[in-house]
Amino acid sequence: MTHIKRISELQVVIGHEVTLNGWLYKNRPSGKVQFLMLRDGSGLCQCVIEKDKLPEDLFGQIKHLGQESSLSITGLVRQEPRSPGGVELAVTAVEIHTPAVDYPITPKEHGVDFLLKNRHLHLRSQKPWCIGRIRHTVIDAIRRFFNDNGFTLIDTPIFTTIAGEGEQTLFEVDYFGQPLHLTQTGQLYLESAAMSFGKVYCFGPTFRAEKSKTRRHLTEFWMVEPEVAYIDLPGLLDLAEEFVFSIVQRVLKDNHDELETLGADIAALEATQTPFVRLSYSEVVDILTSDRTQKFMAAQLEQFQGQKRMMEQELAQIEAADAKGGLKKWQQEKNARRLQKIRSELVELQVKIDNNPKHARLAADFCWGKDLGGSDETIISLMHARPVFVTHYPKAAKAFYMKADTEDDRVVENFDLLAPAGFGEIIGGSVREDDYEKLLARIDEEGYNPDSYQWYLDLRKYGSVPHGGFGLGVERTVAWITGEKHIRQCIAFPRLMDKVYL
């Protein structure tokens, strides 16, 4: 009796005959034996076909199958260390569903633009698949954490009537003639829910119309936002710390293989232990403008230039060897591939070398009162091996609803969490202003219409309590954990500024 199995289940059915339903990832015919790499969505498995085990015409047909042809393969499961999952299938029967011809994405390298234009197909490749699995774990860990800690899920609206932090960054939609906006945060709605349930969270897509074309920005991304009644800033930091730690632990436990395939820095993730670093904004300003930062940047520049020299040396050596001649064909080809790789790495390195002095200058010239720029966050996070909390930003640089610090009225009780190794901000959060008069004054100062905020002000009228929360960007978190440079790889169908592919 043959059972249909998924590749991820094969370890427990060694010695049995099973059927796998999947797609051809790679075919290596070799005379009288063929190695089919099959993927079925749960993993990869090598299937070995010996010529005399199948009808001759079927064996020939399989030999000419293109990548991504859909197949059902039946065979005996046996241990084989040379196969990706440690087991392989000794094939006894093959059913071809749909042969594929000229699949555009090959196991070789492709450019960013090409892959995004073919995102619907690229999703089948190893790298997007691994990232997708890790994203799934991250989201599951997020829900588990809040559900297990007494939080109630509240689904806040996508169409919103009021802005969280300034209206110029919102997408406007025509709602039966009335202008509404796509949500950029569920926070204001969540605050009212917190007064009902105590501890709540929302989780969904969020939209920003900012003209930001960087590796950290999407116009549509997913954000989870907890909001808690009766909490202060230290309480929020503890919550965020425990929360992020739990996500990292879950990914390490559930997705070790995927992290390895992606080449993620597993040791660095394991080193992400609590407590995280805690700095105030003012301390960060001191660090940025200090000699220590200038030395740090200079050391980094020196390191980049050292790498550049080494690469240029290798380049020259290879070119000299080529010019000398007498190389075998395979050596020439190997050299050509290496040259190509070095050249593209040199371009990337040169950008870092060019940017270093600019970023060093931005840091040195930083004045108290400005919001931290992307490069400033990068510098601070590069200087620390653990995530860094930055607290107490200047009031003027932050949103109207943040509570002023009781000791220093110039700053608010807020925090950002910077992921280590230069990834930058993954969380922004704050204690909310809970005093009716102070909040009304801030709304006036920002020039907003108080009528629009009537219901929000009501929360301060009826049993107001200290409360606060934060938002964590899912794609940024996934990018940090997986080691991806650009967050567009961390969502299935990314929406970029001025660019929607599919």
Add this chain to the structure above:
RNA sequence: UCCCCGAUAGCUCAAUUGGUAGAGCGAGCGGCUGUUAACCGCUAGGUCGUAGGUUCGAGUCCUACUCGGGGAGCCA
């Protein structure tokens, strides 16, 4: 909006100071019983992003435009 870089075969990239467009991968055919981005032989595949200009001659130089990448500003 500004700055830098780029656009050559299906994909990734070469092409010496302007002189007959190449390679690898992929595709097709053939070979190989243990392959791991396999290997070996053969074949097909191009209006060099678009438009104009300089020149005996332009992939290469000049101008404009289109598209893409990176960075800045702005922001999660």
